[in-house]
Amino acid sequence: MSVxxxxxxxxxxxGRIHSGEWALGALIPSEARLADEYDCARTTVNRALQSLADxxxxxxxxxxxxxxxxxxxxxxxxxxxxxxxxxxxTGAKYSHRLVSRELTEPNSSVRQQLGLxxxxxxxxxxxxxxxxxxxxxxxxxxxxPAMVPKIMDAPLSEISVxxxxxxxxxxxxxxxxFSAANANPEISTQLKAKVAAALFVVQRxxxxxxxxxxxxxxxxxxxxxxxxxx
Amino acid sequence: MSVxxxxxxxxxxxGRIHSGEWALGALIPSEARLADEYDCARTTVNRALQSLADxxxxxxxxxxxxxxxxxxxxxxxxxxxxxxxxxxxTGAKYSHRLVSRELTEPNSSVRQQLGLxxxxxxxxxxxxxxxxxxxxxxxxxxxxPAMVPKIMDAPLSEISVxxxxxxxxxxxxxxxxFSAANANPEISTQLKAKVAAALFVVQRxxxxxxxxxxxxxxxxxxxxxxxxxx
DNA sequence: TAGTGGTCTAGACCACTCA
DNA sequence: GAGTGGTCTAGACCACTAT
Numbered sequence: 001m002s003v004x005x006x007x008x009x010x011x012x013x014x015g016r017i018h019s020g021e022w023a024l025g026a027l028i029p030s031e032a033r034l035a036d037e038y039d040c041a042r043t044t045v046n047r048a049l050q051s052l053a054d055x056x057x058x059x060x061x062x063x064x065x066x067x068x069x070x071x072x073x074x075x076x077x078x079x080x081x082x083x084x085x086x087x088x089x090t091g092a093k094y095s096h097r098l099v100s101r102e103l104t105e106p107n108s109s110v111r112q113q114l115g116l117x118x119x120x121x122x123x124x125x126x127x128x129x130x131x132x133x134x135x136x137x138x139x140x141x142x143x144x145p146a147m148v149p150k151i152m153d154a155p156l157s158e159i160s161v162x163x164x165x166x167x168x169x170x171x172x173x174x175x176x177x178f179s180a181a182n183a184n185p186e187i188s189t190q191l192k193a194k195v196a197a198a199l200f201v202v203q204r205x206x207x208x209x210x211x212x213x214x215x216x217x218x219x220x221x222x223x224x225x226x227x228x229x230x
Numbered sequence: 231m232s233v234x235x236x237x238x239x240x241x242x243x244x245g246r247i248h249s250g251e252w253a254l255g256a257l258i259p260s261e262a263r264l265a266d267e268y269d270c271a272r273t274t275v276n277r278a279l280q281s282l283a284d285x286x287x288x289x290x291x292x293x294x295x296x297x298x299x300x301x302x303x304x305x306x307x308x309x310x311x312x313x314x315x316x317x318x319x320t321g322a323k324y325s326h327r328l329v330s331r332e333l334t335e336p337n338s339s340v341r342q343q344l345g346l347x348x349x350x351x352x353x354x355x356x357x358x359x360x361x362x363x364x365x366x367x368x369x370x371x372x373x374x375p376a377m378v379p380k381i382m383d384a385p386l387s388e389i390s391v392x393x394x395x396x397x398x399x400x401x402x403x404x405x406x407x408f409s410a411a412n413a414n415p416e417i418s419t420q421l422k423a424k425v426a427a428a429l430f431v432v433q434r435x436x437x438x439x440x441x442x443x444x445x446x447x448x449x450x451x452x453x454x455x456x457x458x459x460x
Numbered sequence: 461t462a463g464t465g466g467t468c469t470a471g472a473c474c475a476c477t478c479a
Numbered sequence: 480g481a482g483t484g485g486t487c488t489a490g491a492c493c494a495c496t497a498t
Binding site: 004041047 | 485486488490496498
């Protein structure tokens with residue numbers, strides 16, 4: 001890795017921040033100046049600085065210049081967990097069990113999330129995921145049947161809802177919310193967790209241009225945690 | 231935003247994925263071909279594709295080409311919460327209360343996290359954060375006094391530990407872990423939460439080249455959640 | 461209005477990896 | 480070996496904004 005490569009410069013700049021040469025909140029030299037100092041193209045300096053800015057270490061403004069961020073470690077990249085991969089990565093055997101699937105009226109909070117009108121029904125699917133036959137996570141999912149009519153006939157005992165949707169729905173947008181919840185009786189039974197145990201919850205919603213597809217809460221086993229990928 | 235700009239291309243490519251023209255798992259045209267098709271520089275195509283790859287929508291390999299990722303929404307960017315900002319953003323009044331500060335021997339798990347040897351002492355600091363005088367989060371922090379000797383004299387009633395450290399320690403690396411925990415008696419009292427309530431926990435460790443600085447767990451009030459920043 | 465970052469271009473060379 | 484993405488350069492123009 002050359003010193004004047006993007007990554008090389010990145011490291012160099014990181015060093016100048018760590019050493020305190022570029023103090024917190026201080027203005028650092030302009031791209032042109034740095035390109036001159038390191039004898040490389042401004043584009044290269046730009047990309048190095050941008051990558052640091054993406055991570056929240058620098059704040060950049062046109063004309064205002066580039067400053068070291070007051071509060072380091074502000075952004076984290078999270079790999080959104082895919083249960084099958086998580087389980088098989090640890091060497092455990094993956095499996096899942098379809099707990100229930102029914103067409104019913106969702107409560108108002110789910111209705112809002114899926115953008116349904118009152119009295120409209122949706123498909124409610126519960127799935128238990130296992131690692132080496134031990135409960136790993138419990139999934140509580142609502143699917144909009146208007147968007148995915150075939151869902152009621154999908155062979156969800158053989159393939160998990162998630163994987164079936166990925167194969168069936170060409171593509172979708174999504175968002176994610178992390179939270180904590182006490183296990184309710186059903187979930188604690190399924191996960192073999194203590195009653196009221198604190199569980200880590202990942203909620204995902206996915207949609208396409210013309211409507212919501214699914215809203216899903218995954219309750220992980222006790223002690224589960226999620227590490228930032230850097 | 232021009233069609234042949236980086237963001238314009240990004241949108242166009244997203245459209246081709248959404249529409250199913252570029253199916254999940256399928257190989258898409260090479261950068262050179264796309265640059266030709268849209269009559270722009272290959273660099274521009276490259277940056278558009280890279281941004282999609284960064285978000286986990288594409289997988290790229292030299293010689294292997296670029297494929298649509300089988301599992302969309304795989305990565306999320308998280309803004310690591312800064313309590314003062316979180317509170318003031320909602321319009322509430324921010325304050326904090328120093329609960330305790332003592333030099334003591336940490337348990338083995340904390341000792342490992344800070345990289346201390348047995349019987350070495352560390353500073354244990356507990357802080358309660360409030361929004362409009364209502365408990366918002368409880369912080370349980372260990373600081374390595376070898377790295378930050380002045381910590382015992384810091385005016386932590388006036389300035390929160392976190393902000394004091396940011397001002398005092400020039401810069402540091404860090405990592406983050408998210409999890410869930412049941413409130414223990416002390417925490418539930420402080421946060422005025424139900425006993426054993428499920429709390430969202432953010433644990434952070436920060437270090438410099440020559441040693442660990444601090445390890446901190448923040449327990450948020452009941453119902454708190456963390457949304458992905460896209 | 462001037463200085464800074466944001467971005468595009470055209471060309472080049474390199475690194476990886478598939479066949 | 481050949482095709483693909485990864486990256487650097489030198490130059491250019493533009494957009495924003497602090498002063």
